[in-house]
Amino acid sequence: MSTSRATRKSTMPQWLKVALQIGLVGGVVVVIIALEGMIQAFNTRDIIGSVVAMSQALLLIVFLGTAYIAIIRSKLTDFRRLLVVAVVVGLVSSALLVALILLGQVLDLGNVFINATPALYDLLTFKLGLAAGSIVLLVVGGVSGAAAAIIHALPTRWRRSVIWGLVAVFAFGLLRDLIVTTFGGLTFLTGLLFLPNGLSVPGAITLFVIFVALDYFWSQRGAQIRSGIGARKPVRSSLLIGGIIVLLLLPQILGLYFSEVLDNVGLYLLMGLGLNIVVGFAGLLDLGYVAFFAIGAYTVGVLTSPDFGHASILTSWWFALPFGVIAAFLAGTILGIPVLKMRGDYLAIVTLGFGEIIRLLALSDFLKPFIGGAQGVNDILKPTIGPIQISNPPEFYYLILAGCLLVAFVAIRVKDSRLGRAWMAMREDEDVAQAMGINLVTTKLMAFALGASFGGLSGAIFGSKLTSIYPQSFNFFVSINVLSLIIIGGMGSIPGVVVGAIALVGLPEMLREFSDYRYLFYGLALVVMMLTRPEGLVPAATVKRELHEEEPQPETLGEAATAMPK
Amino acid sequence: MTALEVHNVHTYYGHIHALKGISITVDEGEIVTLIGGNGAGKSTTLKTISGLLRPREGYVKLYGEDLIDYAAHEIVSKGVVQVPEGRQVFARLTVHENLEMGAFSRPAGAGIRADIEKVFTLFPRLKERQKQVAGTLSGGEQQMLAMGRALMAKPKILLLDEPSMGLAPVLVDSIFDTIKQLHKEGTTILLVEQNARMALQVANRGYVIQTGEVILSDTADRLRENQTVQKAYLGVS
Structure with a gap:
């Protein structure tokens, strides 16, 4: 036994083994993509009109990506051998897909995988019929691998x-x-x-x-240009002014649908900035952040809706807004008190429970006379500015933008304040922070309360934008979305929250085909981020320092390796 | 003048009677050391002084003012500053940021920059590394940083918790040189150490504690000559 395994090992070179392994992984990935139904869902959108559909682009990305990974893993320098590795990876990956198609001809896979239909096989074989299509698919796989090898061989x-x-x-x-x-x-x-x-x-x-x-x-010139921009103040301020003008014009340019998308990005951005204070600045993992969003929305809703047997208590959204924000602030404090002594996992579980409690309270029959139960709150007032009522998405955009700018300003200022310093110390080490003379009680409560009030503001706008709110709108996934966008953007980094909100909220809304696979992509994005860029897309300075301290320069190393004589 | 007075302090962990009536005094400008084996109650005494634990009986006074009514962070701003055990620096912050954080309990701006320079003259190594992230410093440098950071709080009394723990002998010497230096500059120090030999060399007086009680107290010189101490803590047979 052992001798035969040893001889087999010696006959199969390491690079081929790597190629087969990674090819199989790539194959499994494309098969999963096919069986998940993404091929059909994404086929309706073309990347290059009538030539490459998004589904095909997705397959190409997997082929290219896996071949590229195999090239790096194989640690070879000889181009011809690299080419073989890459082509093998592409062929193995696509062969698995062909195997799926062939299997589908013999067995009715549709019983188990509802997406495994003849339509899928048709798409996978480029509507060329079984034999020709399978060959084309294999060729595509092989050529993608070769392309990866060629890209890798470039300087x-x-x-x-x-x-x-x-x-x-x-x-x-x-x-x-x-x-x-x-x-x-x-x-x-x-x-x-x-x-x-x-x-x-x-x-x-x-x-x-x-x-x-x-x-x-x-x-070639980027560094020069960048330093030129950095050095000259007028250039920087004109960039800033230009940016503000673009922000102000966006809804006019983009129209109704994209304004709606922007509104959602903005509402999540508000929540992200709030949760970033709790998680990013103070290092307190909060999984029930949606509670504050709900409290803001419900407070404003209940105060301005005529739903409860009497006229609206307040006659203007603007009067109700401070109540919404203050209610969230108080709720943050109330949540903070019992969890003062908790850290890490325990804190996460308690906050998770808190979020659910708030949602269940909103749903309960007990509170139905006051906050509407499952029927929610309807006819919530919309904000008015003088005679103008803010009602459609582009108008709300300006309200949300103003909110975001205000909240971002507060977040930036507070980050560098004494309180921000105390959060930073507490995040790094609670015990030492206390030894520095930091009052952990007020520091923690301020983090929860301030973070919560931003969420409350977001909820207040959200409720009036939709005019009706229901308990289902405030489920656990809102908390998860907000947390994910912070992690992807970079914990503790304010620009990171902006990028995260655009990437996780904006992009999926623009690509409607994605909607079914939204959480799949979230999960994928989080895993990939944690493996390749754990500090986030736009990391905060301290985090970046920790993760990239005195790293060797891989690019120069690579060049040195290729430049070495054989 | 008595800087710190710990009087008949009883501290509990739940039902465990950890300190059974400890009394210690530290005079202004003095180094006093607490020595004792593992679990004797040295760290518990420090925690009681700095307000992290509350005694059920007895009191802690700083220059005659009872500290019992103050929260831990207020005790720091009163001037009782602890260098925690195990060189706990803020690993992700730079040396400079760590020092700034040390001045947290003080009003902003009040001579903080000058004090950082003072710390740098005391520990020139820290000046060289001021932009470096604290987590990447060597063990000895981290201990220096922890001490420097505590000095930034302008302590009336400095509590040092096992500064020699886990350090190479050469570094232990240099840490104790620094302690002597601080003493010369007039800092009042309460030093908790397992390394009794070194501690008794720099200290004026010492207390030996065992299972939550003071069993001996004397000048450092006389403790060094004491047979019980020699047997139990100095390894002289």
């Missing part, structure tokens, strides 16, 4: 540019609707680049070339 600088070019083409194709709406006035340009469905072929090529050139240029 470092070009490699990065080419990857950027590919990413840009994918992003432009994916966000076609947004881009066409934004630059609707420039029809000659959008007409050149885009078809009604996705990019046009010349458009894709043009974009690819432009972005490769741009990145190449940036890598």
Whole structure:
């Protein structure tokens, strides 16, 4: 036994083993993608019109990605052998998919996997029939592998540019609707680049070339330009003013649907900034943050709705708003008191329970006469400014933007304040913080209360925007979304929260096909982030320092390795 | 003048009677050491002084003012500053930020920069590394940082909890040199140590505690000559 295994080991070189292993992993991934129904769901959106659908792009990304991983894992330097590794990976991955198709002809997989239908096999074989389609699929896999090997063999600088070019083409194709709406006035340009469905072929090529050139240029001159911008104050302030003007014009340019998306991003951004204080600044893991969102929404709702047998208690949303924020602030304090002595997991579990309690209270019959039970609160007043009523998404956008700017300003100021310092010390080490003379009780309670009040503000706007609120709107997933966007953006980093909100709330709403797979992508994004970039997309300074202290420069090492004589 | 007076203190962990009537005094400008084996109650005594634990009986007074009514963070701003056991620095913050954090209990701006410079003259190594993240310092440097950070709080009395723990002998010497230096500059120090030999070399007086009680108290010189101490703590047979 042992001898035969040893001989087998010696006949199969290490690189081939790596290629087969990773190829199999890639194959499993594409099979799961197919069986999950993503192929059919994403087939309706084209990246490059009538040529590459998003489903196909997804497969290509997996093939390319796995081949690339195999190339790096194999630690080979010889290009021909690398090419073999990459092609093997691509072939094995696609072979698994072909195996699925063939299996589907013999067995009725649809009994177990509802998405395994003839339509799926049709799509996977490019509607070319079984034999021809399978061969084409295998060829696509192999060619993708080869492409990965070629990209890898490029000089470092070009490699990065080419990857950027590919990413840009994918992003432009994916966000076609947004881009066409934004630059609707420039029809000659959008007409050149885009078809009604996705990019046009010349458009894709043009974009690819432009972005490769741009990145190449940036890598040559970028540092110079950046230092030029940094050094000159007028340039910076004009950038800032330009940014503000763009922010103010966005709903006018983007129209109703994208304004709605922006509103949602903004509401999550408000919550993200609040939870970031609790989790990011003070290091207290709160899994029940939705409670404060609900309390803000319900307070404003109950105070301004005529639902409860009498006229609205308050006649203006603006009068109710402070009550909503203060109620959330108090709720934060009340939650804070029992958990003062808790840390880590225990804190997370208690806050989780708190979130559920609030939702169940809102749902309960006991409180129905006061807050509406399952029927929720209806006819919540909308904010008015003078004679103007804020009612449609673009109008709410300005209200939410104002809220975000205010809250971001408070968050930035408080971060560098004495309180912010105390949070930082407490996050790093509670015992030492106490030895420094920090009052843990007030410091913790302030984190919970301030964080909660931002959530309350978000809820207050949310309720009046929808005019009706129901307990189901305030489920556990809201807390998870907010926490995820902080983690993805970078804990404790305010720009990170903005990026996280756009990436996790904005993108999925723009790509409606994603909606069924939203949590799948969240999970995937979190796993990938934790493995490759645990500090988040835009990390805070302290976190970045910890995770990237005195790292060797992989790029220069790579160049040195390739430059070595054989 | 008596800086710190611990009088007949009884402290409990739940039902466990950890301190059974400890009395200690530290005079201004003095180094007093508490020695004793594991579990004798040394750290519990420090925690009681700094307000992290509450005695059921007895009192702790700083220059005649009873500390019992104050919360732990208020006791720090009164001037009782502890260097925690095990070199606990804020690992992700830089040396400079750690020192700034030490001044947390003081009003902002009041000579903090000058005090950081003072710490740097006491520990030149910290000045070299002021931009470095504290977690990447060596053990000895972290101990220096923890002491420097405590000095930033302008202590009336400095509580040192096992500063030599886990350090190489060379570093232990340099830490104790620093303690002597601080003493020369007039800092009042209560030093808790397992390394009785070193502690009794720098201290003026010492207390030996065992199972929550003071069993001996004398000048450091005489404790060094004491047979019980020699047998139990100095390893002289």
